Amino acid sequence: MFKKRKNTGIGNKIENSITKTKNTPITLEGLRKSIEKMDDAKIIEHQTQNSKLFVLIYVEPLIDQARVNEAVIEPLRRCTKEKISDCISVSEIIDISTLKEAEKQLMRGGVLLFDTIENQLHAVDLKNTTGRAIETSETETILYGAKDSFTENIEQNITMIRRRIPLTSLKSEKFMVGSQTETKIILMYIEGLTNPDFISIAREKIENIDYDQILDSSQLAAFMEDHTHSMFPQFQQTDRPDVCAFALGAGKVTILVDNTPFVLNAPISFFHLFQSPEDYINRWIxxxxxxxxxxxxxxxxxxxxxxxxxxxxxxxxxxxxxxxxxxxxxxxxxxxxxxxxxxxxxxxxxxxxxxxxxxxxxxxxxxxxxxxxxxxxxxxxxxxxxxxxxxxxxxxxxxxxxxxxxxxxxxxxxxxxxxxxxxxxxxxxxxxxxxxxxxxxxxxxxxxxxPYLAPVAPFYGKDWLDLFIRGPLRWMKTRPEALHPLQKWRYSRRR
Amino acid sequence: MNHKHAKIIFIIFVNIIVLFGCSPIVEKNLVEEIAPVTFWSVQKGDEEKYRMSTLIPPLVKEKKRLLTVQVDLLKEGVKGFNLKYYRELKLGQLRMLLISEEIATEGISPLIDTILTDPDISKRIYLVIVKGDFDEYINSQLGVQQDLDYYLYRMFKHYDNQGKMTVVNLHEFMKALHSPSHSPVLPVFEANNENFQYLGTGIFKNDKLIETTNNLEEQIYQLLSNDHFLKYFTLRDLSFVLGHVKADIQLDINKAYSELMLTVQLDGRLDEIAREHDSLTRDELSRFELEIESYLEKQTADFLKKLQENKVDPLHFRNHTLRPFSKPLEEKEWSDKWEQMEVKVDYDLKLQPLKDIKN
Amino acid sequence: MSGFSIFDKTSSLHSIYVTLMVNRIQMLYFVIILPVFLIYPYMIWVIILVGFLSQMSIFLLSKWFNSIYASKGYEGFAELLGERSVRVLAFIGLGLILLKITVITLGYVEITQHFIFPSLNTNWMILFILLICWYVGSLGMAPTIRFVVIAFLSTAWMVLLLVNFLFQPSNTIHDLFPLVPFDWTIESWKGVLFIFSALSGPEYLVLLAPWFNTRKKILKYMTIGNAFTIFEYLFLFIASLFFFGPHYLKEIRFPMMEVMRYMESPVFERIDMILISFYLINFVFAISIFILLFYGASRITLKKSKEQTTKSGFAFCCSIVFICLFINNELFWKEATNQNILLELEIWAGALTYILIPLFLFTSLKRKGRV
Structure with a gap:
């Protein structure tokens, strides 16, 4: 324990020194130095119609080349306006003031645009969205029911969930975790339904993660678990959007991790391990x-x-x-x-x-x-x-x-x-x-x-309808009591 | 210390114990090293008290032989077997205890008590009385029939609670022995070197064999006591065979315990008629019914008379003297009253002819 | 060490746990040997009567649960009785709890030895059971109380297996006659005492009051538990009467086990072994609770109740219990053949605590209320 504390101390110090150096005002030279020896980084200089010089910096594999041409380079060449940034036809242009921020944008698929006249750096998000197409889940195969499954693309995954629950109360909070990987993590829940305790615990746990690499959701789960030395998974990993939507609707939280097709649902109980999405498709008997x-x-x-x-x-x-x-x-x-x-x-x-x-x-x-x-x-x-x-x-x-x-x-x-x-x-x-x-x-x-054995110990009688058996959906009038949801009834009109 | 470490240490500890073969259980029960015997036959010994034998090796498809020891004590016999045979004999699967008639007439309490106290032996073990030499029968069958012991057990299991023959296990015997009537019963078989056949029900007074039923008595006994059902009821004297006979019994003992009224309602089919007769008419059928009724009434009365003389009560009539709110009879009192009791038997037979009858 | 405490009172459990705990604590070792002490059919009435007596105790206990002192735990007792007398009582309680642990553990171990491993050295078995209980207890009080649901679910259904024995063809209603006692001897009185002692145990729940969200119909929930126990007692006793008949019943040492043993199943012979092992879950639960109480009581006695609980302290308590069981096993239990001094003691102690603790708490509440 003592050792650990010492280590983190050193780490903090180093980080502080780095941020100090990077907070200096940006110069083109500084940027050039940052992308030194990066073969895939490109610096292109162009002139506008009225001979203003602008510099584009980007990492080629991360951006959508066609869109860069179409949305940045072409309009700028033809640009006659005073401000360069007014010519670009993209939704958002970010002004950047520090070198660190610039690097961050660069590495996330942004195109940096250096206005030599105003000596101002802008960033335009033109990231390359190529990835795997939506395919059928191979880990949780079912015969009937939805066939789509999550991909490595987190935006796409959120889309799939949002399409299923089109509510504004379905909140998604963003976190960046991992000092090296800067992994984007989204915590999703339905506000006013999910027990706030779960949300705050999950938030706290994610914020407390201090590790260099988070490459997979199971890694994230390992850091969020209450019991490290147990053989039993404490998060449900699924790549099925319908399972996620069901879990969210029942009052759980969902955690999506960028570049992973598996999302985490929590809290779960031992009995969740035995539930298959197909249970809700088959006849109840x-x-x-x-x-x-x-x-x-x-x-x-x-x-x-x-x-x-x-x-x-x-x-x-x-x-x-x-x-x-x-x-x-x-x-x-x-x-x-x-x-x-x-x-x-x-x-x-x-x-x-x-x-x-x-x-x-x-x-x-x-x-x-x-x-x-x-x-x-x-x-x-x-x-x-x-x-x-x-x-x-x-x-x-x-x-x-x-x-x-x-x-x-x-x-x-x-x-x-x-x-x-x-x-x-x-x-x-x-x-x-x-x-x-x-x-x-x-x-x-x-x-x-x-508690992991939730509807049994502690005992929640009503939840037994969907425990060892899967009762008729009509009878499941309330959301699982074990999850203490803020909205108890599944029916909007109480009968 | 963290309890998780403790858990790991505990698991390692258990592993060490297991791997080094150190177990708190001294007894070894590895199935390949033991010989779970399925039956014991106990006969009167020549010099010692008992001669015990069993078939070994039990359950294995190897050549079998009969192992016999002469002992004074039952458990000494088990030890004796083990000294003679390379697999340890175990009693946990003992299913049958065959006791010779000689021992039974002298009383089987000592034997039963030994069996009873052994926690290994199931209370479902079948008790059988054997007339003649069972060892001789086994010896003669060794070459002829494989796995004799096993099939013998299956036979008892098959007839258990079927009402075709008396099958009694240890628990039933003990319950009857301790019941107010103190008259348990056991099946009696006859064995010689060719045959092992069912004779009838042996009636005990306390733990001593008093009487064995003969053919007709046996059938009456099965009807009156054991499940009230007979598949074939042969009436040799009348040349009839009744089939699928069900009995419904009503018992009435008067307040003074001087008279017993036994009403038996019989339902059955007329399976076979071995006498000259014309085609069966309703009149003739009712004549047959009357004939059988009076015959059975007499035979049953005789059978009960015999029981009274012997002061035994295998049909548990004494239980019927128990009332919820009155003091039960003393042992001696009952025994006297039972001997003096006047027994009236009334049969009511309803026969179903096998084929359609003319009026 | 983290902030984890064995006696953490973070969760407040539903009153249904009271029902289950009352029932399971009443269904320990004594129920296994119950018919031996009753024997005669008229004891059916006695079970019902003593059940009502037990209900009286439960009524008094519920008064305590509804008082303001209950949810405060140790402070509540100290406020009501004074710190010094609480310590004295805790010291007496140590002995009683230890006696209870001793009897139920040794009794259970004896049964395992008798039916499962005749050649087993019982001290090993005691060690293993206590190791499990130590693990259960070290996870804290709240999970241990929650464990009652598992204990209940895995043992309560066993009673249903006996339904079969009520409808055996060899049974006659005459096995239950006569229904009125004609010779009421000292043995019969002992039967009464025994049933009452068997029903004891719920009095220890007053020590667990802080973990329940009390006040809400606690009497109702306790009554259900008690009623269910009495139903079970009656059922078991009647089934064993049918099975053995009153005269044979006298000669049987562990009637319930013998009944179970007689059962047949197509897959296994000797289901009794499985059922005895199943019953271990109930025993583990009860012993864990009692060891936790033992730990708590010893902390109060040693004036350490305000300090942080430690795992080593709990482990130390477990080892004391083990040594105690070991000695008792060697000196008293193994020697005893029929008349077992520890069992006798526990019969008296159980009955006395079950009548005295509720009365004592009730009167002190009344006194406090008046002053």
Whole structure:
């Protein structure tokens, strides 16, 4: 702790000295010096019709060359007016007084215009907006429903949200974070609906970030989390605008980060990890069934292998005779104890999973299939693992994919290992101790200082309609109580 | 200390313990190293008190053999098995206890108590009385039938609560033993080197076997007590077979406990008639009904008489003397009254002919 | 250390937690052995009567909750009773809390040993349970109280499993006869005492008053909790009567567990093991609460209640509890066969605290009110 404080002290000092030097009045020489050795920076001198000299400075890849020609160079050449800035046909011209400001504009895709006569520097924002087109989300695929997803372009992302919630009360606050990256961060919320506490906490947390690089929203989340040492995500990351709009409407805040297609929604609860956008598209009975199935498969994926280990090492009494009949027979020729057997098989599975993920799509699929089938089959035939275990490992692996949030799928495996160790140690009791530890941990977790197990503990009865089941939308008359929204009712006319 | 560090240390600590194989649990239950026995057969020993045998290895598809030890104490037997066999025998999956008739007539309390106190053994274990030498039967079947023990267990499980034969587990036995009537029952099987077949219900007085029902008594017993249902009710003396017989029983003991009125409403089909008769008419059917009724009334009365003489009450008539707001009878008092009680039986049979009948 | 405090009172919890806590604290170890002490069918009436008695205690407690002192916590007690006597009471409370922790933990551990791991060294089990409780407690009082919802949800449904036993074909209504006592012995009185002691526990909630937003219909919420417990007691007792019959019931040591054990499921044999493990959640919750109270009481006794709570202090308390449990386990619990001195003590202590604490608080409130 002591060390940290010392470091920040030095950093501040350096920064101060830099700002001091940069606050000197701007000269062309100074600017030239700033862009020294920058191959992509251009300085162009032109003359207007009445022979006034003007200098354009810009970084070529950052600007829209066609628009520069059309909106700046051409009008200026033909310019006959007294002031150069009057000739340019863009919406906003910024007057710049310091070198630092000039550099900032330059690096964000502005074109600097140096008026040699008035000795004044102007900046015109003509940034290059090229980027990826709007595509279908690949991380949260759904069959029905909106197909658009966020891109790396933050303005475009805001557009997508604003189109869905055309309200002036949908506020967006801008922050610049990261001393190196100067990342633009937008905090969005609906004023008069979202609990002001969330907004102020989020604002405070973003303002307190002091780091050089913020390249991704997950990095931002890491700095905003209440609990650094937890395996569970405390922010919902999504690239679907409809999910964001839903979250905003329910009274959450959304944080967009420039150059990332994933935005953060908060506060979330553990149960949000199990909700898929498709839940609100399916019929409510079907959606409820699917949701219950997800919780079930989460538990299955956590517990099946540990239960196998617990039963075969400690509690042969618990196995029904019919199953024991199969189990004793297959296990009696295996060299490894159930614990090591399942540990190795789980590790192998993780390796296969990870490998197939990193491979190009088609070979990845191949690898998965071959890895799964061949390795599984071979290890049974070679006598390293029992068929029963292969079946169980397979089912639990598939079950783990049912959880819509991929981050939890990763955490899942780790939790599984911990419970596995406890199971081999204390049998069924160990498994339950693991579950209790998990519950206790979740119970103490917070997201934006709101309890992570929200509608359950603390208990909010009304929210249960959209928790383990997804009740009919008609019945969900109020916004989630756990989020303490300022506007309670979803209906504008109360019935 | 930060609690997060403590958590990590705790996990490391657990890991160390596990990896070094140090566990607070002394007993090892790895499935591949144990032999969970599914049944025990206890017979009277030659010199020692008991001769115990079981089939090993249980559950594994290996060549099986019968393992027998002679012991004085039941648990000594378990130990004896372990000394003889390379896998440790475990009792957690014990499903059947076969007790020889000789032991049963002397009282099975010592055996049962041992089984009862063992926390490993389920209360669902089936208790069976065996007449004859069960070991002989197993030995003869070793080559013929695979996994005999398992199929035997499946048989009991199948007939449990079905009302075709008496199937009693430890809990039911104990509950009946401690009930006011103190007359539990157990199924009795006969074993010789070819056959293992159901004989009837063994009726106990406290823990001693008193009486085994014969064929007809057995059927009456099943109707009166055990689920009140019989799939086939053979009346050999009358050459009838009734099918799917359901009984509805009304019991009435008078205030002075001197008279028991048993009314049985029977519903069934006439499945088979093994006597000469013309095509079945309604008159004839009602004649048959009367005939069967009076026959059953007599047989049932005789059966109950026998029970009275033996002072046993497997049908739990004593429970019916309990009233919500009056003091229950003393043990001795009841026993005397039961012996003296006058029993009246009334059957009311409703038969359904198999085919349509003419008037 | 950050500003985190174990006894942080930032959140004010809804009264529904009172319901759940009253219910779960009444459903601890004693309910498992309950039928052994009751045996006779007429005890059904006794359960209902003692339930009303318990309701009386709860009524008096609710008066305390509604007073101005309740939400102030320690200061409230000090104001009402004087600092010195609060310290004396806290010291007595230390012993009572320790006794309660001892009995429920050792009782539970004994059950695990009996049904799950016959060869287990029970001291290990005590250590593991306390480690978990330490973790729970060290996260603070408010999350621990919130944990009651999880404890309730994961254990309350077990009662439903017994519905099956009410409708077994072998059951007859005669198992419940006679319904009136014909020989009322000293044992029967003990049954009454036992039920009352089993229902004790809500009196400790007065110490948690600052965390609840009190005053709002607290009596109603406590009554629901108490009524639900009595319903559960009745249900369990009747189910066990049907299952064993009154005469066989006498001979069973852990009737509830034996009943659970008899259940069949297609996937697992021996569901009792799973259910016992499930019940651990409830025990962990209760023990954590009691250890937290123990820590609080020891701080008051040592005149340190104004200082910042420390994790090491809490850990120290946990280790004291562990050492205490360890010694009690070795000296008293293992030795006891039928008549267990600790259990006897707790039966008396539980019943006495449940009647005395509400009365005491009520009378001191009245006195203060008049003066």
């Amino acid at each position: 079907v959606a409820s069934f699917l949701r219950v199935l997800r919780y079930l498969s989460f538990m299955l994926s956590l517990l099946m292998v540990p239960i196998y280990v617990a039963l075969t090492t400690h509690h042969y009494q618990m196995i029904p005779l019919q199953i024991l009949y199969v189990l004793v027979d297959t296990r009696s020729r295996l060299p490894l104890t159930p614990f090591w057997e399942s540990l190795l098989m789980l590790l192998t599975l993780e390796v296969i999973k990870e490998a197939s993920l990193r491979m190009p799509t088609k070979s990845g699929q191949m690898l998965g299939v071959i890895g799964g089938i061949v390795v599984g089959q071979a290890s049974v035939e070679a006598g390293f693992a029992s068929q029963v275990l292969i079946v169980i490992v397979g089912i639990s692996a598939i079950a783990s994919f049912l959880v819509p949030n991929y981050l939890i799928t990763k955490a899942n495996t780790l939790i599984q290992f911990i419970i596995l160790i406890l199971a081999s140690f204390l049998g069924i009791m160990g498994i339950f101790m693991g579950i209790i530890l998990l519950f206790v941990h979740l119970n103490a977790l917070t997201s934006l200082r709101q």
